[in-house]
Amino acid sequence: ETGVTQSPTHLIKTRGQQVTLRCSSQSGHNTVSWYQQALGQGPQFIFQYYREEENGRGNFPPRFSGLQFPNYSSELNVNALELDDSALYLCASSSLADRGRRDYGYTFGSGTRLTVV
Amino acid sequence: GDSVTQMEGPVTLSEEAFLTINCTYTATGYPSLFWYVQYPGEGLQLLLKATKADDKGSNKGFEATYRKETTSFHLEKGSVQVSDSAVYFCALSGYGGATNKLIFGTGTLLAVQP
Numbered sequence: 632e633t634g635v636t637q638s639p640t641h642l643i644k645t646r647g648q649q650v651t652l653r654c655s656s657q658s659g660h661n662t663v664s665w666y667q668q669a670l671g672q673g674p675q676f677i678f679q680y681y682r683e684e685e686n687g688r689g690n691f692p693p694r695f696s697g698l699q700f701p702n703y704s705s706e707l708n709v710n711a712l713e714l715d716d717s718a719l720y721l722c723a724s725s726s727l728a729d730r731g732r733r734d735y736g737y738t739f740g741s742g743t744r745l746t747v748v
Numbered sequence: 749g750d751s752v753t754q755m756e757g758p759v760t761l762s763e764e765a766f767l768t769i770n771c772t773y774t775a776t777g778y779p780s781l782f783w784y785v786q787y788p789g790e791g792l793q794l795l796l797k798a799t800k801a802d803d804k805g806s807n808k809g810f811e812a813t814y815r816k817e818t819t820s821f822h823l824e825k826g827s828v829q830v831s832d833s834a835v836y837f838c839a840l841s842g843y844g845g846a847t848n849k850l851i852f853g854t855g856t857l858l859a860v861q862p
Contacts, residue, residue: 672855673852674852675852676849723850736782736797737794739784
């Protein structure tokens with residue numbers, strides 16, 4: 632089975648610009664979550680998508696938005712970039728059908744390193 | 749809200765030394781607990797997990813036991829190798845919630861010297 636694929640791997644943007652990050656979920660997974668990992672910190676939950684709708688959101692402003700497509704791939708969009716948005720953005724896929732199982736788990740991609748200058 | 753606290757690093761050990769990385773959590777209900785590992789320049793890999801009290805997760809010589817009475821999930825390995833050098837994250841996930849989102853600790857950098 633294929634794993635989670637993210638693109639691009641690295642990206643440099645200027646403050647105020649907009650960026651789109653992409654994620655292809657693992658085969659058989661229908662849920663995608665996005666996390667932001669600032670340097671030296673643990674990942675922070677941004678939001679989750681299921682059936683093309685947002686299914687939970689962390690403490691991030693509305694300029695962070697997302698999409699999920701019928702093939703379960705996903706995009707993370709960030710508008711009006713700020714210097715503090717510089718981070719590693721991680722995508723994680725899972726199967727919501729397994730949500731009732733206590734061993735519900737995630738498969739993470741390798742991330743996109745975003746630098747805002 | 750739910751949270752995870754890990755011992756701060758870096759932890760520097762010689763090869764074949766014993767490893768302990770402490771992790772405690774605060775959560776309502778009965779979360780599942782995880783250890784993830786992140787090698788330089790890479791994403792997160794699940795190392796081990798435990799889904800109920802007294803469960804022991806194990807993988808690649810690493811172990812952690814879900815201790816409900818002390819709200820802890822400490823990571824241990826009897827003999828570390830240079831290849832174990834990485835950042836280790838303790839995490840929890842609520843059971844049955846809408847998102848089952850993961851809540852991570854800040855990570856502990858492990859450096860193993862030959």
